[in-house]
Amino acid sequence: MRIAVLIDLMSEDPGHHDPVAEQVAAALRDGEHEPVIIGVWRDLKRVIDDLKAAQPDLVFNLCESFGDALFGAVGIVGVLDLLGLRYTGGGPGEFYMQQDKALTKKLLAFDKIKYPEFAVFSQDSDFETGGNLRMPLFVKPLRQDASIGIGANALVDNFRDMMKRIIAIHDKINDAALVEEYIDGREIYVGVLGNAMPTALPPIEIDFSGFPEGTPKIMSSKAKWNKRSAEYKGTNSVIADLPDELKARVQKVALDAYRALRVRDYGRVDMRLTPSGDIYVLEVNASCYLERDSEFAHSAKVVGMSYVQLVNEIVDLAVERHGIRDAS
Numbered sequence: 001m002r003i004a005v006l007i008d009l010m011s012e013d014p015g016h017h018d019p020v021a022e023q024v025a026a027a028l029r030d031g032e033h034e035p036v037i038i039g040v041w042r043d044l045k046r047v048i049d050d051l052k053a054a055q056p057d058l059v060f061n062l063c064e065s066f067g068d069a070l071f072g073a074v075g076i077v078g079v080l081d082l083l084g085l086r087y088t089g090g091g092p093g094e095f096y097m098q099q100d101k102a103l104t105k106k107l108l109a110f111d112k113i114k115y116p117e118f119a120v121f122s123q124d125s126d127f128e129t130g131g132n133l134r135m136p137l138f139v140k141p142l143r144q145d146a147s148i149g150i151g152a153n154a155l156v157d158n159f160r161d162m163m164k165r166i167i168a169i170h171d172k173i174n175d176a177a178l179v180e181e182y183i184d185g186r187e188i189y190v191g192v193l194g195n196a197m198p199t200a201l202p203p204i205e206i207d208f209s210g211f212p213e214g215t216p217k218i219m220s221s222k223a224k225w226n227k228r229s230a231e232y233k234g235t236n237s238v239i240a241d242l243p244d245e246l247k248a249r250v251q252k253v254a255l256d257a258y259r260a261l262r263v264r265d266y267g268r269v270d271m272r273l274t275p276s277g278d279i280y281v282l283e284v285n286a287s288c289y290l291e292r293d294s295e296f297a298h299s300a301k302v303v304g305m306s307y308v309q310l311v312n313e314i315v316d317l318a319v320e321r322h323g324i325r326d327a328s
């Protein structure tokens with residue numbers, strides 16, 4: 001198949017994007033497909049022209065933004081729909097629900113999946129809360145990902161610091177603020193693959209044991225992206241060592257959350273596990289980060305699925321879902 005790998009650019013330079021696009025393209029080539037990378041940068045006409053020129057049988061969608069637009073990723077898949085293209089991962093409706101972490105909680109609630117109690121502080125309306133929240137609290141943007149706006153000061157133990165963080169998120173990130181009860185526990189990620197019958201991959205745990213003393217053990221933006229920081233160096237993702245019963249429960253919660261949020265093809269559920277065995281879902285990452293060294297790719301490897309197999313399995317899932325038959 002001819003597959004367009006769609007990726008957001010970090011500047012106008014068409015080569016300036018996350019290395020994941022080349023990795024996925026190489027894996028597709030190994031799967032006998034014909035990939036072409038299309039970069040997306042603030043010019044919708046160019047995206048449409050490039051897609052039309054490529055005439056792909058399928059779009060492998062790695063695009064997470066469009067300029068500064070809050071719902072850029074939602075808009076891009078909307079465009080793919082309007083162009084009549086088939087693509088991996090969710091559509092605009094799914095992405096909208098998954099991106100808004102409060103809406104996610106409301107959907108989880110219906111299936112009785114636990115999540116941290118929360119309140120939303122919007123810029124332009126009254127705050128919304130289900131009840132009293134207990135300190136310490138965690139303040140983060142409502143609709144960002146990649147730990148944007150999340151540093152050590154996200155964890156607060158008094159009203160003044162909470163308000164400071166809320167205002168900073170309004171002013172600097174231009175998003176509503178989500179205030180959650182802080183869940184002190186192990187950080188667990190579960191990758192899920194599939195549609196009608198999704199399967200959960202082995203749980204991955206973030207090992208914070210090398211974290212700098214006195215810094216809250218959270219996946220801040222430093223811990224995720226700043227390779228020179230003590231937080232980055234102090235974290236390590238490992239296969240979670242869980243007793244069978246607990247592992248099965250964690251995977252069940254991940255599958256329930258994946259279904260509740262209507263994730264398509266693949267995704268990763270971020271959770272926290274308390275010492276008393278309660279499992280809280282922090283968020284559901286539909287079409288999660290697919291870099292070769294990502295937690296998702298690691299957990300696939302544990303069940304014997306190579307990176308090439310993983311990427312091509314996602315293609316097969318999308319093909320099956322779209323009912324593309326004679327695609328070659």
Ligand SMILES: Nc1ncnc2c1ncn2[C@@H]1O[C@H](COP(=O)(O)OP(=O)(O)O)[C@@H](O)[C@H]1O
Binds near residue numbers: 144145146184272
């Ligand atoms: N309620 C919470 N309790 C404890 N830690 C949290 C909570 N919310 C977020 N975190 C920490 O912040 C990190 C990023 O939060 P998350 O909601 O996953 O946002 P992102 O979409 O940016 O990944 C989590 O991986 C976790 O370490």
Ligand SMILES: [Mg+2]
Binds near residue numbers: 270283
């Ligand atoms: Mg996360």
